[in-house]
Amino acid sequence: MSKVIADLKYSAEHEWIAGDGSGPVSIGITAVATDALGDIVYVDLPEVGDTVTAGETCGEVESTKSVSDLYAPVSGEVTEINSDVVDSPELINSDPYGNGWLFKVAVTEEGPLMSAEEYAAANGGEL
Amino acid sequence: MTEKYTALYDQHKLAGASFTNFGGWQMPLKYSSELAEHHAVRKAAGLFDLSHMGEIWVTGPDSAAFLDYALAGKLSAVAVGKAKYSLICQEDGGIIDDLISYRRGEEKYLVVPNAGNAPVVASELLERAANFDVTIDDVSAQTSLIAVQGPKAEEILLTLVPAEQHSLVTDLKYYAAVEVEIQGNGLAEELLLARTGYTGEDGFEIYMPNEDAPALWEALLETGTGQGLIPAGLASRDSLRLEAGMPLYGNELSREGNPYAAGLGPVVSLAKESDFIGKTALAELKAAGAGSTTGRKLVGLNGLGRRAGRSHYSVLKDGNVVGEVTSGQPSPTLGYPIALAYVDVEHAEPGTALDIDLRGKPEPFEVVALPFYKRSK
Numbered sequence: 344m345s346k347v348i349a350d351l352k353y354s355a356e357h358e359w360i361a362g363d364g365s366g367p368v369s370i371g372i373t374a375v376a377t378d379a380l381g382d383i384v385y386v387d388l389p390e391v392g393d394t395v396t397a398g399e400t401c402g403e404v405e406s407t408k409s410v411s412d413l414y415a416p417v418s419g420e421v422t423e424i425n426s427d428v429v430d431s432p433e434l435i436n437s438d439p440y441g442n443g444w445l446f447k448v449a450v451t452e453e454g455p456l457m458s459a460e461e462y463a464a465a466n467g468g469e470l
Numbered sequence: 471m472t473e474k475y476t477a478l479y480d481q482h483k484l485a486g487a488s489f490t491n492f493g494g495w496q497m498p499l500k501y502s503s504e505l506a507e508h509h510a511v512r513k514a515a516g517l518f519d520l521s522h523m524g525e526i527w528v529t530g531p532d533s534a535a536f537l538d539y540a541l542a543g544k545l546s547a548v549a550v551g552k553a554k555y556s557l558i559c560q561e562d563g564g565i566i567d568d569l570i571s572y573r574r575g576e577e578k579y580l581v582v583p584n585a586g587n588a589p590v591v592a593s594e595l596l597e598r599a600a601n602f603d604v605t606i607d608d609v610s611a612q613t614s615l616i617a618v619q620g621p622k623a624e625e626i627l628l629t630l631v632p633a634e635q636h637s638l639v640t641d642l643k644y645y646a647a648v649e650v651e652i653q654g655n656g657l658a659e660e661l662l663l664a665r666t667g668y669t670g671e672d673g674f675e676i677y678m679p680n681e682d683a684p685a686l687w688e689a690l691l692e693t694g695t696g697q698g699l700i701p702a703g704l705a706s707r708d709s710l711r712l713e714a715g716m717p718l719y720g721n722e723l724s725r726e727g728n729p730y731a732a733g734l735g736p737v738v739s740l741a742k743e744s745d746f747i748g749k750t751a752l753a754e755l756k757a758a759g760a761g762s763t764t765g766r767k768l769v770g771l772n773g774l775g776r777r778a779g780r781s782h783y784s785v786l787k788d789g790n791v792v793g794e795v796t797s798g799q800p801s802p803t804l805g806y807p808i809a810l811a812y813v814d815v816e817h818a819e820p821g822t823a824l825d826i827d828l829r830g831k832p833e834p835f836e837v838v839a840l841p842f843y844k845r846s847k
Contacts, residue, residue: 381705382505384800385776405778407504407799408705
């Protein structure tokens with residue numbers, strides 16, 4: 344089963360959100376998503392300075408088999424993107440909760456988010 | 471439709487496969503990473519369960535004449551021991567399926583249709599056999615098919631073949647088949663071994679009764695692991711065949727299409743003396759210039775950017791729709807996107823610059839000659 348990490352928040356569109364409340368949050372996609380997508384070969388991220396809106400698309404993730412929209416799980420300004428995953432998209436598969444993070448947002452408003460337990464239960468993930 | 475499972479389902483599950491429905495069968499999509507499986511086939515070897523494919527025996531005095539009538543190719547001209555790629559067409563020239571026929575005797579052929587088409591091909595053959603002295607025996611449900619594909623395939627297979635039969639394997643030509651003793655893991659059976667495949671690499675396909683499949687699968691894995699062999703699923707099978715420029719029924723081939731548009735004109739034997747189903751319509755299509763001066767033609771497209779075109783995306787010339795993608799993805803071997811697409815014949819010349827409409831954004835591609843990838847011999 345796909346791994347789900349405790350202490351993160353999750354969106355229904357399979358993004359995870361990490362933050363301690365003191366600064367921008369990090370956002371990535373979950374192992375549930377990467378396992379379903381297969382090997383990721385291209386990622387299109389928002390740009391630093393862009394404003395993203397919770398629940399709206401802000402990029403694309405392309406695997407060998409398909410293209411999926413990337414949804415912003417929170418609203419706010421993008422403060423940083425992970426240029427490593429743009430050059431090496433396979434990092435998203437190999438380390439979705441770590442080096443495969445996608446971008447950071449200074450949150451103005453959260454979208455509807457789930458706890459790890461709720462997300463794992465809803466998606467057959469393993470905590 | 472209830473889903474069907476191959477005799478190797480337990481092996482796939484234990485290996486951690488994720489499954490997909492293909493042609494009514496629950497088949498392994500991938501075991502770990504479809505890219506790793508793709509590269510293994512190009513560099514070493516991959517092990518495929520193809521038991522979803524159909525197997526239909528055609529036997530009896532009229533076998534050759536019957537297949538000449540039922541299929542578009544001249545099967546009577548195939549020597550015993552050889553195989554031929556052919557099409558079964560409708561009266562109007564539409565393609566019911568593409569299939570491989572192995573001649574196993576003067577009056578004996580094994581016809582191998584695609585999984586999803588196997589029942590309809592079997593019933594079409596039965597119907598077409600009305601005036602011929604032949605027996606049609608659909609053994610798809612009892613028969614498993616395992617493929618070993620890749621540059622190490624022969625070396626791996628030979629470890630399961632007794633030394634005195636090695637030359638049967640090493641001398642076996644592409645598109646030929648032979649009965650070979652295969653031993654290992656408690657198995658000691660004479661099985662039908664064909665040098666065929668759908669990956670663009672050297673390789674073999676082995677036909678066997680279902681009960682022999684688990685033992686052979688495990689024996690091949692055990693002996694091949696040291697050579698880099700890994701089990702490979704349908705995801706890598708699709709990317710491998712696409713790089714090799716091979717059509718997939720349902721994507722490039724259909725009842726609505728025709729062999730000339732698909733680049734399969736040479737597979738149609740209008741020259742054979744006997745009548746065959748679809749002959750009149752196909753002769754008319756050819757005379758009208760289908761796939762050469764009229765209509766659309768299947769072409770290869772190389773991506774100049776990083777984004778891949780996908781099935782059903784539009785192909786554009788100066789913003790106007792001139793075609794449609796049938797298969798497309800990033801090529802793992804080549805490192806850029808490739809696609810097969812039907813485009814209007816006036817835009818089908820290699821070198822022509824076209825765009826694929828990527829969900830509203832035009833992405834530049836160029837028409838290229840097929841295949842995209844050819845192995846070095």
